[in-house]
Structures are given as structure tokens and as C-alpha cells.
Amino acid sequence: MRIALLTDIHANREALEATLAHVARQQVGRIAVLGDIVGYGADPVACTEIVMDLAASGALVLQGNHDEAVARDDADMNADALAAMAWTRGVLGEAHRRFLAGLPLTAREGDLLLVHAGARNPGQWPYVMTPRDAELSFGATDARLIVCGHTHVPALFSLQPNRTCVAFTPVAGSPVPLAAHRRWHVVVGSVGQPRDGIAAAAYAVLDLGQGVLEPHRVPYDHPAAAAKIRAAGLPDRLASRLAHGR
Amino acid sequence: MRPPRIEKGLVLDGFTLVAPLKLGGMAQIWEVTREGDDLPMVMKIPLILDGDDPTMIVGFEMEQMILPRLSGPHVPRFVAAGDFAHQPHIVMERITGGSLYERMTGAPFAAAKVARIGLAVAHALCDLHRQDVLHLDVKPANVLFREDGTAVMVDFGLARHRRLPDLLAEEFRLPIGTAPYMAPEQVLRARDDPRSDVFALGCVLYEMTTGRQPFGDPRGSRRLRKRLWWDPWPPRALRPDCPDWLQEIILRCLAVDPAGRYPTMAQLAFDLAHPGQVRLTAAASRMRRDGRIERLRRWFRAAGAERPPPPALDGDTAAPIVLVAVDLAADYCAVADAVRAMTGRMLTLLPGARLACVNVLRLKRLGIDDTTDGEGRALHVARLIQLRAWAAPLGLPAEAISFHVLESTDPAEAIVTHARENHVDQVIMGARGQSGTRRYLGSVSAQVTAEAPCTVTVVRAAA
Incomplete structure (x- = not known):
């Protein structure tokens, strides 16, 4: 079974469409969207509808903190994110809102756990950035494989025999074998707002049969996405960062 | 499942343990056979796996991860790996020439x-x-x-x-x-x-x-x-x-x-x-x-x-070995100048590069060659002097440049072989203008471009 792992789309339609076109060539049996479909970007309606269509044809879709914030006013967010969220609430329709609010926080399939932020208190949206973060996440579940997003920085952690974690930055185009007797924590990079210095959309394919993680980067028309953000009157920083992947 | 007792005759994942080759403290190496497989094989079995020495366990995992991804004559060919849940091992080609x-x-x-x-x-x-x-x-x-x-x-x-x-x-x-x-x-x-x-x-x-x-x-x-x-x-x-x-x-x-x-x-x-x-x-x-x-x-x-x-x-790519093939026949000095100019430009981008200047002394295909005696030696030395003179304007320090006069009946083959044997990353060479004969017979640069194991830059003099 090959699963395409997409996360942190953030209302970036250009990035999402380019990524799905790339996914279509990867012979995947399933698509999983790990949340944060909206927020920051200028196309929340289009992106939500694309993901609703994916869900209707069998994709697994989880809720992220921005998806949750559509229905909640007290979200713990920075000023740019709050401004974008206020705007997003205004453009989303009732059906979109119902879809986003109804998404689950986690999904478990065998020894695989999918979650937006981290396995420990997933509703409090922890960040998995460091080996220590990954250790806490491992400690909260018996799943052998944990896949999450939320940080917008691709990473891979593995639990060592002495219960500490080693960290690794996956490189697009270099598949990583995930030994079957080990526990692995995959942090998938962001489709719509990468923050690791690379402007291309990030996603990954997890081949459960072979035990291999295939990290991918997909170039997309980020000037067009940035222009839409500016046209919508959203904070300029949300537009300019797309060109630098920051 | 309990790990099996490692002994002669044990069949593990389809491999039969034939004879121990090395019984170390950390791992055992056994000669193994598999039905229908002619390749001489060994199985490496780690011994200490219960937490005493994590380096040992993790090291074995690293080997299981890396060996299957390597290829070529300088590593034993990977055959199979045993599951950690049962009995970890690696089966690989047996190398018989000693250590x-x-x-x-x-x-x-x-x-x-x-x-x-x-x-x-x-x-x-x-x-x-x-x-x-x-x-x-x-x-x-x-x-x-x-x-x-x-x-x-x-x-x-x-x-x-x-x-x-x-x-x-x-x-x-x-x-x-x-x-x-x-x-x-x-x-x-x-x-x-x-x-x-x-x-x-x-x-x-x-x-x-x-x-x-x-x-x-x-x-x-x-x-x-x-x-x-x-x-x-x-x-x-x-x-x-x-x-x-x-x-x-x-x-x-x-x-x-x-x-x-x-x-x-x-x-x-x-x-x-x-x-x-x-x-x-x-x-x-x-x-x-x-x-x-x-x-x-x-x-x-x-x-x-x-x-x-x-x-x-x-x-590694910032300190490449660059081979420049220089044709020193007097008629083509315009090409030689163009090759030098291109070489100089490329080297400014690669400060760690090492330049190997190569000239091929063409031997006659038939009969006893008169260049093998004293006269040939003199020709060899003369070419070396010409080659040094050609490179002098580049102004490279002695440690960054070397000179090689190869003798061969087939210049293209000599250049390709030299590039392969010396792990050359990049070949720079000149090509003469187009002519009917050249198209018919094929040029040295075309043959090098087709057969070299690395990047080849072909330089032409401005017409």
C-alpha cells in the first residue's frame, strides 16, 4: 500500500493542484491529508472543495489547528494568522465549515498513526521539531509509525534502543528505508507554505509494503499564489514568504 | 519467536550454514549455500543483541540499511537480510582473495x-x-x-x-x-x-x-x-x-x-x-x-x-579532477588557445580542482614502431615540454597541475581510459571544424563524448 501524505495546504490552490498532479504519477493507493487545509492563503474555498472531493473518493482527511480555528474564536495564533483567519471565515460557506469542523484529529491504521501536530495531546497542537519532541510523541502511542505535519519543516526521527531519538532531514529524490523493527516519526513538510528555505511544495509517499519513505518537492506557481494573497488584502508577509520558502 | 541456535546445518531463511569462517566476539561469519544459487555466499550474524552494546545493534542496522544500496566491484554483492524480530543477519557475496x-x-x-x-x-x-x-x-x-x-x-x-x-x-x-x-x-x-x-x-x-x-x-x-x-x-x-x-x-x-x-x-x-x-x-x-x-x-x-x-x-565536486586533452599539432593552435581559455574560466569556479593535462602521442597501428626507441623517447619529452608551455599561461601552482603524455594507437580510447582510471570528473577538449572526412570517420571528441564516464566539454575555436 502506497499512501500520499499531504499536509499544511493553507489555502494555496496553486501548490495543491501542482502537488496532486505529481501524486497522480506516483501509483498511490490512497491519499491522506493531515490538516490545515485553510489559513494564510487566498483560496480557502477552492482548497476545501478539492479536499472534500478527495475525501468523497476515499481520502483520509484530518483536522489541523487552522481548520479548527474557523469555528473557534479563541485560537492561539499570531497576528498574521488571525487576520487571515478572520478573512477566511468570511469567505467559507456553511458546507465548508461543517466539513472542516467535522474532521477527526487522528487516524489509526494498524501500526500507523496519522495526526496533524503530534501524538501527545493532539488537540493542543504540539510541534515536533526536535528529537525530544519526537520522544514525547512516541511515548503517547504504541503505533510503530507516526506521521504528522504542522511544523512546515520536513523531518524524520527514529527511536534508538536507549529510548532517545535521532533526527534526519529527508532529501527529495532520496527514498529512506524505514527498518521494520524500528519506530519512526515522519514530519511531512508543507504543501502550501514551506518553511525550510525551499519554495517548492513538500509532500511524501509512504510505501508501507516496502517500508520506504519517498520525500518529494513540487515546484508550483508561487508568484501567482502570492499575488492572490495581496489582492485579497491579506498581510503582505504571507505573500512574500512563499518565494523564499520561509 | 526465540532466536535459533547458530550451528552447522541450521537453515535460516532458506540459507544452510555450511562452515564457520570467523567466530568473533561481536559477530559470526558463516559460509552458506542456498538451493539453486551458485554465488559463493557468507552470512554475517551479530551475537550480542540484548542491550549491552547499542553500538553493536545499531551498527548492524546501519549495515543492513547501507549494503543493499551499494553496487559495483568494490563491495560484496548483497543477497538478503534477516528480520530483527527473528534472527538478524546479512547474506552477501563471499570474497575469496584474502584480506x-x-x-x-x-x-x-x-x-x-x-x-x-x-x-x-x-x-x-x-x-x-x-x-x-x-x-x-x-x-x-x-x-x-x-x-x-x-x-x-x-x-x-x-x-x-x-x-x-x-x-x-x-x-x-x-x-x-x-x-x-x-x-x-x-x-x-x-x-x-x-x-x-x-x-x-x-x-x-x-x-x-x-x-x-x-x-x-x-x-x-x-x-x-x-x-x-x-x-x-x-x-x-x-x-x-x-x-x-x-x-x-x-x-x-x-x-x-x-x-x-x-x-x-x-x-x-x-x-x-x-x-x-x-x-x-x-x-x-x-x-x-x-x-x-x-x-x-x-x-x-x-x-x-x-x-x-x-x-x-x-x-567532493568542489575539488574535482579535470582532464584537459590538448592537441599540440601546430595547425590547430587556435583550438588549443580556445581550450586553454575555457579551462582557465572553469578553474576559476573550482578553486580546489586539480588539472591533468594530457596529450596523446599517436602510435602507428602496424609494424614495429620506431617511437619505442631513443627517437620515441625524445618525442615523448618534446611533447611534455610543449604541454608545459601550453599550460604556463594558466598560472596554476605546481600542486594543482600534472602532465601526462599517453602513447596509443587510438587517442580517444586513451583519453577515456585515463579519465576512468583516474576518477576524472570532467574532460575538456577541443574539436576541429566540420569536414566531410571527419563526419565519415568520426572525430576523437565525438568518441570521447560518447564513451567517457564523466562530463565532457567540447571546445571549438571561433570561426
Whole structure:
């Protein structure tokens, strides 16, 4: 079974469409969207509808903190994110809102756990950035494989025999074998707002049969996405960062 | 499931254990067979797996991860890996030509033999480095030979694949490696510098030359830290007949600072293949160790030394070997000028590059060639002088350039072979204008472009 792992789309339609076109060539049996479909970007309606269509044809879709914030006013967010969220609430329709609010926080399939932020208190949206973060996440579940997003920085952690974690930055185009007797924590990079210095959309394919993680980067028309953000009157920083992947 | 008892006749994942080849404390090596498989095979089975020594377990995982991703004649072919849930093992091709460890009992060796064996090992490590793998445990016991003398590296338990997670990176407080051959930065737990393998191979060259390990076999981390400042006796102090070029090569490999060593394994292989082209420095003729003050200075610097930052992933490509093929027939000097101009421009982008200037002396295809006698020798020397004159305007320092006159009936083949044998990264050569005959017969540059193992830049003079 090959699963395409997409996360942190953030209302970036250009990035999402380019990524799905790339996914279509990867012979995947399933698509999983790990949340944060909206927020920051200028196309929340289009992106939500694309993901609703994916869900209707069998994709697994989880809720992220921005998806949750559509229905909640007290979200713990920075000023740019709050401004974008206020705007997003205004453009989303009732059906979109119902879809986003109804998404689950986690999904478990065998020894695989999918979650937006981290396995420990997933509703409090922890960040998995460091080996220590990954250790806490491992400690909260018996799943052998944990896949999450939320940080917008691709990473891979593995639990060592002495219960500490080693960290690794996956490189697009270099598949990583995930030994079957080990526990692995995959942090998938962001489709719509990468923050690791690379402007291309990030996603990954997890081949459960072979035990291999295939990290991918997909170039997309980020000037067009940035222009839409500016046209919508959203904070300029949300537009300019797309060109630098920051 | 309980792990099975390892004994003769046991069938594990379809492989039958035939005879033990090595019963070490850490792992056993068994000769194994599988029905319908003609390849001679061995199975490596780790012994301690219950937590005493995590390096051992994780090292075995690393080997299971890295070996299947390696290919070519310089590694044993991977056959199968056993599941950790049952009985972990690795089955691989059996290499039958013996190890350098066994041969080392005959050391010290003559310089030519040191260079020949050293070059075979350098070729093997160069091939690994090009596959993004650092061995990090280069020692005589980990070098095996095929029957034709090709060196094969084994034991990837401490190796590092630069595009895969390094499971040995964070966990271990102690330096990992084999004490007599470990590079100074490995003592500081750095595991990402290809020049660590250059250092270890330097230790092996030293041992082959003198019969002694340059740093002995230190025990304990305090003694190991001496690697950061202590310099060994120059080989000539122990073996007065060690030629200056060999001492130069060995001491350059053993520089404490990686920046003082060969920048790449390919450049070390190049010097081992061309002893006459080794640039000699004061190190070549030294008979003593450094003075007390110099050593004290290094000791002070070493006292606060911490793990160095990882070198750039593309460090190898910043110090390439560039082969420029120069046609010195007088009619084509416009092309030769254009080739030099292009070479100069490329080298400004590659400050660590090493330039090999090559000219092919064309031999007649039939009959006894008169260039093999005194007249031929003179022609050879004349070409060498022409080649040096051609390169002079480039103004390169002596250590960055070498000159080679090849003799062959087939110039293109000679250039391609030289490029392959010397791990050349880039060929620059000229092409003459278009002509009907050339299209019909094919040109040298076209043949080199088609057959070379690397990038080829073909230069034409402006019409």
C-alpha cells in the first residue's frame, strides 16, 4: 500500500493542484491529508472543495489547528494568522465549515498513526521539531509509525534502543528505508507554505509494503499564489514568504 | 519467536550454514549455500543483541540499511537480510582473495607494492564516496581482495550514508571506530567527512611502508585524544629507503586538520597512480617529528577542540579532477588557445580542482614502431615540454597541475581510459571544424563524448 501524505495546504490552490498532479504519477493507493487545509492563503474555498472531493473518493482527511480555528474564536495564533483567519471565515460557506469542523484529529491504521501536530495531546497542537519532541510523541502511542505535519519543516526521527531519538532531514529524490523493527516519526513538510528555505511544495509517499519513505518537492506557481494573497488584502508577509520558502 | 541456535546445518531463511569462517566476539561469519544459487555466499550474524552494546545493534542496522544500496566491484554483492524480530543477519557475496590484514604480516613492503595496494584501496573508497557512503572504519581487516586484485570494502557497521539517517550520530558519547586508524575528527565524534577515510588510508599506507601503526593502538579516550596533536615519526625515520613521494603522500593523509589532507579520495588515488607527479614539500624529506614547541602549540589548540561542523555535501565536486586533452599539432593552435581559455574560466569556479593535462602521442597501428626507441623517447619529452608551455599561461601552482603524455594507437580510447582510471570528473577538449572526412570517420571528441564516464566539454575555436 502506497499512501500520499499531504499536509499544511493553507489555502494555496496553486501548490495543491501542482502537488496532486505529481501524486497522480506516483501509483498511490490512497491519499491522506493531515490538516490545515485553510489559513494564510487566498483560496480557502477552492482548497476545501478539492479536499472534500478527495475525501468523497476515499481520502483520509484530518483536522489541523487552522481548520479548527474557523469555528473557534479563541485560537492561539499570531497576528498574521488571525487576520487571515478572520478573512477566511468570511469567505467559507456553511458546507465548508461543517466539513472542516467535522474532521477527526487522528487516524489509526494498524501500526500507523496519522495526526496533524503530534501524538501527545493532539488537540493542543504540539510541534515536533526536535528529537525530544519526537520522544514525547512516541511515548503517547504504541503505533510503530507516526506521521504528522504542522511544523512546515520536513523531518524524520527514529527511536534508538536507549529510548532517545535521532533526527534526519529527508532529501527529495532520496527514498529512506524505514527498518521494520524500528519506530519512526515522519514530519511531512508543507504543501502550501514551506518553511525550510525551499519554495517548492513538500509532500511524501509512504510505501508501507516496502517500508520506504519517498520525500518529494513540487515546484508550483508561487508568484501567482502570492499575488492572490495581496489582492485579497491579506498581510503582505504571507505573500512574500512563499518565494523564499520561509 | 526465540532466536535459533547458530550451528552447522541450521537453515535460516532458506540459507544452510555450511562452515564457520570467523567466530568473533561481536559477530559470526558463516559460509552458506542456498538451493539453486551458485554465488559463493557468507552470512554475517551479530551475537550480542540484548542491550549491552547499542553500538553493536545499531551498527548492524546501519549495515543492513547501507549494503543493499551499494553496487559495483568494490563491495560484496548483497543477497538478503534477516528480520530483527527473528534472527538478524546479512547474506552477501563471499570474497575469496584474502584480506589486507592477512597480507600485512609481510610488511614492511617495497614502495611500489605499497602504492599498488594503496591505489586498489583508494579506488574502492573512491567508488564508495561516489555512492554517498563514507566507510569510517578503514583498516586492513576490512579490506578484502578479489582474485584479480580488486579491493573490496567490507563491514559497514560504522559507515555513514550521506542521504540516509545516521543512527549512530547522536546516541553515543564515546568516539566510534578502530583506535589505530581513527581520524582526529572521529575522536571528536564527527561522522560526515570523507577525509576521515583519507586519514585512515594514510595510516594503512604508513603501516604497509614501515611495518608499524603510526599511532600504536591507544586505549581509553584520553590516549585517543592525543590524535588531535601528536604526530607520528616520519616513515623515512623508520625506513630510510622510503621514497620522498611516498612519505609526502602518507604525511599529507595524516594531517590533523582535514583541510591539510587530500580534499578527495580521487586526488589521493591520483598521486598513488602517478608517483612522479607528486609535488614534494618539506614533509617529503623530514626525518624527525615536529619540535616540542610546535607540538605544544597543537596541544593547546586541541585542548578546547569540539566536534567540527559537517563539511558541505558537495565538497567532493568542489575539488574535482579535470582532464584537459590538448592537441599540440601546430595547425590547430587556435583550438588549443580556445581550450586553454575555457579551462582557465572553469578553474576559476573550482578553486580546489586539480588539472591533468594530457596529450596523446599517436602510435602507428602496424609494424614495429620506431617511437619505442631513443627517437620515441625524445618525442615523448618534446611533447611534455610543449604541454608545459601550453599550460604556463594558466598560472596554476605546481600542486594543482600534472602532465601526462599517453602513447596509443587510438587517442580517444586513451583519453577515456585515463579519465576512468583516474576518477576524472570532467574532460575538456577541443574539436576541429566540420569536414566531410571527419563526419565519415568520426572525430576523437565525438568518441570521447560518447564513451567517457564523466562530463565532457567540447571546445571549438571561433570561426
